[in-house]
Amino acid sequence: MADNGSILVTGAAGQLGAVGRTVTGLLLDRGLPVRAMVRREDDRAAALRAAGAEVVVGDLFDPADVYRVLNGCRRVYFGMSVSAGYLEATMTMAVVARELGVDALVNMSQMTVSQMSIQDTTQSPQQRQHWLGEQALAWSGLPVVTIRPTVFLEGFFLRFVAPTVRDRGRIEVPFGRGKTSPVAAGDVARVVATVLADPGPHVGRIYELTGPRSQDMQGVAREYSDALNREVTYSDVPLEDWERELRKQGFPEHVNRHLLTMAELHRAGRYDRLADGVERVTGRPAMSVREFVSLHADEFGGRRT
Numbered sequence: 001m002a003d004n005g006s007i008l009v010t011g012a013a014g015q016l017g018a019v020g021r022t023v024t025g026l027l028l029d030r031g032l033p034v035r036a037m038v039r040r041e042d043d044r045a046a047a048l049r050a051a052g053a054e055v056v057v058g059d060l061f062d063p064a065d066v067y068r069v070l071n072g073c074r075r076v077y078f079g080m081s082v083s084a085g086y087l088e089a090t091m092t093m094a095v096v097a098r099e100l101g102v103d104a105l106v107n108m109s110q111m112t113v114s115q116m117s118i119q120d121t122t123q124s125p126q127q128r129q130h131w132l133g134e135q136a137l138a139w140s141g142l143p144v145v146t147i148r149p150t151v152f153l154e155g156f157f158l159r160f161v162a163p164t165v166r167d168r169g170r171i172e173v174p175f176g177r178g179k180t181s182p183v184a185a186g187d188v189a190r191v192v193a194t195v196l197a198d199p200g201p202h203v204g205r206i207y208e209l210t211g212p213r214s215q216d217m218q219g220v221a222r223e224y225s226d227a228l229n230r231e232v233t234y235s236d237v238p239l240e241d242w243e244r245e246l247r248k249q250g251f252p253e254h255v256n257r258h259l260l261t262m263a264e265l266h267r268a269g270r271y272d273r274l275a276d277g278v279e280r281v282t283g284r285p286a287m288s289v290r291e292f293v294s295l296h297a298d299e300f301g302g303r304r305t
């Protein structure tokens with residue numbers, strides 16, 4: 001495949017998983033030119049520029065912006081934060097990519113889509129929009145590579161539980177006895193960067209990504225204990241209590257409904273999955289919970305010696 005211009009990375013500033021930001025760094029490390037799309041000029045944009053990316057500002061809901069930022073790029077990573085207009089942004093990117101022509105469009109999706117059908121969707125508007133978006137991209141005829149990760153370690157397993165692990169040594173989430181195999185966003189980014197560096201063999205493929213182990217939350221808590229060298233336990237909080245706390249955080253309703261659905265699906269055992277996409281694409285196994293918690297030990301209140 002001929003190398004034509006920069007690789008466009010959307011959502012490059014990074015908010016939760018920051019897949020776009022990590023992809024940008026990995027591609028620059030490989031010596032590839034990257035056009036990093038951000039929503040606004042801020043410290044994160046400055047850091048991307050300092051790292052060597054061409055930074056462009058734009059709104060993924062605005063077709064003219066998307067045309068301007070994609071023009072001149074032949075490969076694109078499309079991903080942005082969970083938001084109510086996700087399908088509209090996906091379609092905008094598809095329309096512009098068809099107009100300009102691309103060699104590869106790497107589309108961020110979710111592993112739950114693998115279990116969805118017309119008769120069996122989920123209550124998450126985000127998951128439904130990924131399910132619809134994947135189908136429309138397939139109809140588009142674009143050279144798409146689909147990335148379907150399971151739950152990221154950065155959300156439920158870091159941001160949401162860091163305060164209770166720090167203060168009470170407890171992971172408090174409403175996952176019941178359900179098993180889960182969270183994946184590090186850094187591993188997801190490694191897959192995306194590997195695909196973008198040489199998309200040819202990957203076009204048309206769907207990669208399901210999980211961590212290396214599917215286990216219940218007692219098992220997850222044991223990995224926290226090992227990583228922090230102190231006891232961390234799991235407390236299965238009632239879904240209603242967790243929802244009340246969630247709503248205090250002031251997320252948009254779209255995000256609340258998505259997170260509540262993820263919790264319900266965990267309880268129902270629907271996150272008990274294992275896939276080898278990370279190792280198959282990158283040649284390196286996915287990060288374990290223990291490794292992830294060790295890396296983020298300070299956020300969990302530090303490691304005991």
Ligand SMILES: NC(=O)c1ccc[n+]([C@@H]2O[C@H](COP(=O)([O-])OP(=O)(O)OC[C@H]3O[C@@H](n4cnc5c(N)ncnc54)[C@H](OP(=O)(O)O)[C@@H]3O)[C@@H](O)[C@H]2O)c1
Pocket residue numbers: 010011012013014015016017018019020037038039040058059060061079080081082083108109110111126148149150151152153155185
């Ligand atoms: N979290 C999980 O457990 C999980 C699991 C599987 C799949 N996923 C998927 O992963 C994706 C999220 O990836 P991520 O965590 O890497 O994203 P992220 O870090 O949360 O967000 C990436 C960036 O998107 C930007 N953005 C939002 N709306 C935009 C717009 N209208 N125009 C331009 N940029 C916009 C944000 O900019 P600002 O920061 O400036 O607002 C943000 O920096 C979603 O598709 C989600 O469904 C997530």
